[in-house]
Amino acid sequence: MLRHRDVRWGSALIYEPGQGASSAPLPAAGPARISRRTSLEPRLPSLFTPHSIAFAWAGNRDAIPLRSPATDRLVGAEPEWIAGRRSAVAAYVRGARPAVRVVFARAPGGRREVACRIGADGAPGIAERTVSLRFGPDGLSAPVTFRLAHRLGRRIGIARPEWRWHATLGGERHEIGTSQHEICLTWRRPLSPAAWAEPDAFTTDGTWTYLPVMQWSCQWAAGCRNAKEICDAMLAALPRSGLRYAAPAWTVRDMLLKGGGYCGGWYRMFQAMAGAQGIRLERRAFLVNWEVLPKARARWCALVVSDPGLNRSRPAEAASRFHDADERPISRSPVQSVTRHRYRFWGQPGKVGDGHCVNFLRFRGRWYLYDPSFQSAPVPLTRFALPRSNPARPAAVGRLGTFRRDYLDRAVDFMLGSLPGDGRLYETVHPDPGQPDPLGQRILNGLSVETSIVPHAGATISFYWV
Amino acid sequence: MGAAHEHLRRLLAGGLIEGRRPQWAHALALLKAVSEVRSPESEAVLRDAALFDGKLLLDEEAGLPHAMAPEDMLRSLAAQALAGWDSRKHRDAIRYASAPGRSALVRGILDRWR
Numbered sequence: 001m002l003r004h005r006d007v008r009w010g011s012a013l014i015y016e017p018g019q020g021a022s023s024a025p026l027p028a029a030g031p032a033r034i035s036r037r038t039s040l041e042p043r044l045p046s047l048f049t050p051h052s053i054a055f056a057w058a059g060n061r062d063a064i065p066l067r068s069p070a071t072d073r074l075v076g077a078e079p080e081w082i083a084g085r086r087s088a089v090a091a092y093v094r095g096a097r098p099a100v101r102v103v104f105a106r107a108p109g110g111r112r113e114v115a116c117r118i119g120a121d122g123a124p125g126i127a128e129r130t131v132s133l134r135f136g137p138d139g140l141s142a143p144v145t146f147r148l149a150h151r152l153g154r155r156i157g158i159a160r161p162e163w164r165w166h167a168t169l170g171g172e173r174h175e176i177g178t179s180q181h182e183i184c185l186t187w188r189r190p191l192s193p194a195a196w197a198e199p200d201a202f203t204t205d206g207t208w209t210y211l212p213v214m215q216w217s218c219q220w221a222a223g224c225r226n227a228k229e230i231c232d233a234m235l236a237a238l239p240r241s242g243l244r245y246a247a248p249a250w251t252v253r254d255m256l257l258k259g260g261g262y263c264g265g266w267y268r269m270f271q272a273m274a275g276a277q278g279i280r281l282e283r284r285a286f287l288v289n290w291e292v293l294p295k296a297r298a299r300w301c302a303l304v305v306s307d308p309g310l311n312r313s314r315p316a317e318a319a320s321r322f323h324d325a326d327e328r329p330i331s332r333s334p335v336q337s338v339t340r341h342r343y344r345f346w347g348q349p350g351k352v353g354d355g356h357c358v359n360f361l362r363f364r365g366r367w368y369l370y371d372p373s374f375q376s377a378p379v380p381l382t383r384f385a386l387p388r389s390n391p392a393r394p395a396a397v398g399r400l401g402t403f404r405r406d407y408l409d410r411a412v413d414f415m416l417g418s419l420p421g422d423g424r425l426y427e428t429v430h431p432d433p434g435q436p437d438p439l440g441q442r443i444l445n446g447l448s449v450e451t452s453i454v455p456h457a458g459a460t461i462s463f464y465w466v
Numbered sequence: 467m468g469a470a471h472e473h474l475r476r477l478l479a480g481g482l483i484e485g486r487r488p489q490w491a492h493a494l495a496l497l498k499a500v501s502e503v504r505s506p507e508s509e510a511v512l513r514d515a516a517l518f519d520g521k522l523l524l525d526e527e528a529g530l531p532h533a534m535a536p537e538d539m540l541r542s543l544a545a546q547a548l549a550g551w552d553s554r555k556h557r558d559a560i561r562y563a564s565a566p567g568r569s570a571l572v573r574g575i576l577d578r579w580r
Contacts, residue, residue, distance in 0.1 A: 198570045248526055250535045250569070264533040264571065285533045285571055317529035345532050346494055351501075351546045352575045353494075354531045354539065391575040430495035443491045466574040 003307060003375050047114055048133065049177040050165050051105035051140055052079035055090035055098065062098040064091040064190055065208035069256035072202075075211055079103070081179050091184035091214050093278075095154045100126070101143040104176075106135040118176075120163035124150035128168075152185055156230070156277065157222035158215070159183045184218040187230060188278025195275060196252055196268040209276045212256055216241055217273040227279045228363040228378075234273050236376050238310060243269075245309025245373050246316035246343075260311070263373040267357040270372040279361070281370070282386055286463035287355030288347025289394040297418050300461070301428040303345040303356060304414035304448050307374045315341040320443065324414065325421045326450040335422040335447070344416065344445075352391045352464045356412070360386055369407050379407045387465035394462035404461070414448035415461060421447045470499035471511050478514055480523050489528035490536060497540065501547035509551065515544035516559035538569040542576065549579040 056063035056076030066075040066089060080088040083105070092098050106112065112135050119128030127149040133141040153159055161183065165176045190207045194200045202208060220237035221230040247260030252272050255261035261269065267283040274281040291299050304322070308315045319341045325333035347353040359370040361378070367386060369379040383401030397404040418427040428446035454460050473483050474496040483492075497515070500508050522536045531539045541563035548556035557579070564576035 199567050246530075248530060250538070262530065262532045264531075264535070264569075287533065287575075316527070318527055343532065344491075344529060346491065348494060348498060348543055350550075351543055353543065355533050357533050357571075389574050392578055430498065431492055432495075432499075443489075443495075464575075466571055 047110040047167070047169070047174070047176075048104045048106050048135070048141070049083065050102055050179055051083055052103045053081040053179060053181075054079035054101040054143065055183075056080065057101055060099070061206075062092060062096055064093070064184075064186065064214070065205050066091055066211045066214055067202070067205075067208050069210050069212065069253050072253070074205060074208065081181060083177070083179075087180065087182070089182045089184060089211060089215060091186060091209070091218075092152060093189050094156055094185040094187065095151050096185075097148050097151045099145050099147045101145050103143050104133055104135075104141040106139045106141075110135075114167075114169065116167045116169040118144070118165065118167045119146070119149070120165045120179075122161045122163040124148050124152065124161065126163055126165075152183060155185065155223050156187050156218060157185055158218050159185055184214050186214075186218060186277050187221070187224070187227075190214075190278055191275040191280060193272070193275065196271045198251070198268070210252060210256060210272065212241075213252070213269070213272050214276050217276045221277060226363075227274075227277075228361060228368065230277050230279060231274055231281070231361050231368075231370060232378055235270070235370055235372060235378060238270075238372055238376070242311065244311035246312065263357040266310070266373040267359050270359050270370060274359075274361075282360040282362075283357065284360065284387065284389075285355050285357045285466050287352050287391075287466060288345060289462050289464055290347035290349045290351075290353065292349050293418075296425060296427055297420070298349065298428060298446070299417045299419065300415045301347055301418065301446060302354075302416040303343075303412045304416050305343040305345070305356075305374070305411070306340070306413045307411075308341075309343075309373050315343050317341060317343050320344075320445060322414070322445050322448045323421065323426045324448050324450065326453060328453050328455070330447070330449055330453065331420045332423075333421050333449075333453075335426070342413070352466070355463060362386075369403070371407075371411060374411060381406060389466045391464050391466050394464050396460075396462045398456055398461075404456070408461070409452040412451050415451050415454055416446055416448050418446040419449065421449075468499075468507070470496050471507055474500055474511050474515065477522060478518055478520070480520060482523070487523055487525040489525045490530050491528070493522065493524065493536065493540065494543075497543050497547070501543070504551050509548065509556075512544040512547050513556065513559045516541050516548060516556070516563045518544075534569045534571050538572050541568070542572045545576050545579070549576070553579045 056065055075088050080090050114133045117128050117130050120126035126146045131144050135141055162180045164178050167174045167176050190209050192207050221233045224230040224233050244260035247258045249255040249258040249261035250264040252268050255265045255269055271281045271283050290301050319339050321339050324336045327333040345354045361368045367381045367384045381402050384403055387395050426447035429444035431441035476483055500511050545560045545563040549560055560576055560579045564573045
């Protein structure tokens with residue numbers, strides 16, 4: 001099983017956590033830089049120059065609204081390109097032929113009214129059209145709508161056109177300026193953020209996407225041709241985001257601001273990335289079913305995971321004493337007591353507590369499990385049906401096809417219980433809150449049973465699926 | 467009022483317990499202890515937990531819940547305990563814990579009692 005820790009990438013973020021994302025991009029790790037400084041370099045003195053170019057203005061349905069996680073404002077709330085000041089990202093579905101709105105600035109000494117033909121060379125450029133510009137007291141024209149001369153590329157990726165603007169006036173062609181842009185091209189129209197934003201506080205803004213999520217997904221899935229290729233590429237490239245597991249965040253925005261999150265955030269983040277490409281991913285949490293058994297026994301109290309998670313070298317949980325059993329029958333297994341940093345996903349007796357969160361993709365009739373928190377490759381499942389959400393009744397993993405064999409046994413190292421092993425009872429004990437100093441007491445782990453040796457017969461491992 | 471009730475109240479108030487930040491496992495132990503025996507005191511503290519709208523001050527290095535934020539988990543477990551005792555009586559607290567805008571996971575867990 002390929003895990004994130006087996007893959008080494010650069011760790012720079014496209015945007016540092018907590019930094020503005022719409023106008024001050026940092027270099028991304030990877031083969032190409034995301035943004036370049038835009039220059040305005042008129043070759044000859046001109047009557048006017050491009051002042052600003054808007055892509056995702058309000059009401060423009062072609063453009064995909066992008067949102068800055070730092071401010072929660074739309075990137076297109078002001079023109080994406082402003083001469084010498086701003087060069088922000090725009091996004092469209094691949095193959096689109098969008099329109100842009102351009103404001104021109106009168107050059108010193110230039111005329112207040114000009115009728116001419118304006119266009120821009122580039123790949124693709126801007127289709128030339130006849131315009132009448134009237135400059136106001138502020139020296140700016142009203143916005144003029146131009147359409148691209150050709151469609152944008154038909155592949156997922158990031159286009160970086162350079163537009164060399166020209167105006168033809170009295171039969172004479174003037175070079176009036178250059179603008180450089182970064183345009184994300186998605187596979188399909190993004191899905192509603194309602195699935196992962198919880199709730200979408202910006203329903204009037206349409207199917208918006210957080211800017212870094214759009215950039216990452218377009219960059220990593222460049223050239224991919226179907227939903228699975230896209231999800232596979234994004235999963236493998238997640239370490240390049242610089243985000244890591246176990247930062248204290250459980251929502252997409254918090255993760256972008258804090259530089260990572262727990263699995264409750266990661267399955268939303270991965271869903272948001274797929275959603276940015278128009279791919280519907282399911283997400284599920286399998287939550288610990290802590291069954292209290294006779295004679296102070298319990299099965300199971302927690303999931304135990306040794307993998308440090310994405311972009312971490314050690315689990316972000318203080319070391320504790322574990323008592324590992326790795327032989328059948330469990331009750332007679334030798335027990336090895338070790339002090340280790342491991343994650344414990346705690347349940348609560350008789351209630352629905354913590355657990356792990358993953359994504360699922362149905363592709364060509366088959367389910368694939370994606371675990372963005374810990375793994376860099378999808379897990380194909382057979383004879384698997386996505387469990388319905390049911391917090392009232394746990395489902396035995398034996399009824400979920402190869403979920404246990406191909407995923408659970410490998411991803412979850414141990415199931416922690418209060419069980420006998422090696423001739424004695426290993427009991428999970430949380431501190432006694434009745435004591436005057438409950439925080440002075442340690443939490444005692446019971447028996448950590450290697451997941452793969454837990455008997456398959458009967459409902460020996462079951463989870464609440466939500 | 468028992469020590470667990472008092473400590474849980476202190477946790478909800480954002481205070482330290484015996485001069486230290488509690489670990490998540492301590493918060494779980496407090497919830498478990500308070501939920502074990504139904505009493506007016508337990509119901510009152512668990513209602514406060516289900517209606518909690520602040521941020522818990524926890525020792526993050528000791529580990530945090532994975533599937534949802536500690537505050538969501540706290541509300542969820544408190545609401546489950548209240549629902550187990552008398553879901554009709556505590557419907558307001560259950561609905562608050564699973565209101566739109568809160569974690570969808572918590573809403574999914576508490577949905578049957580709303």
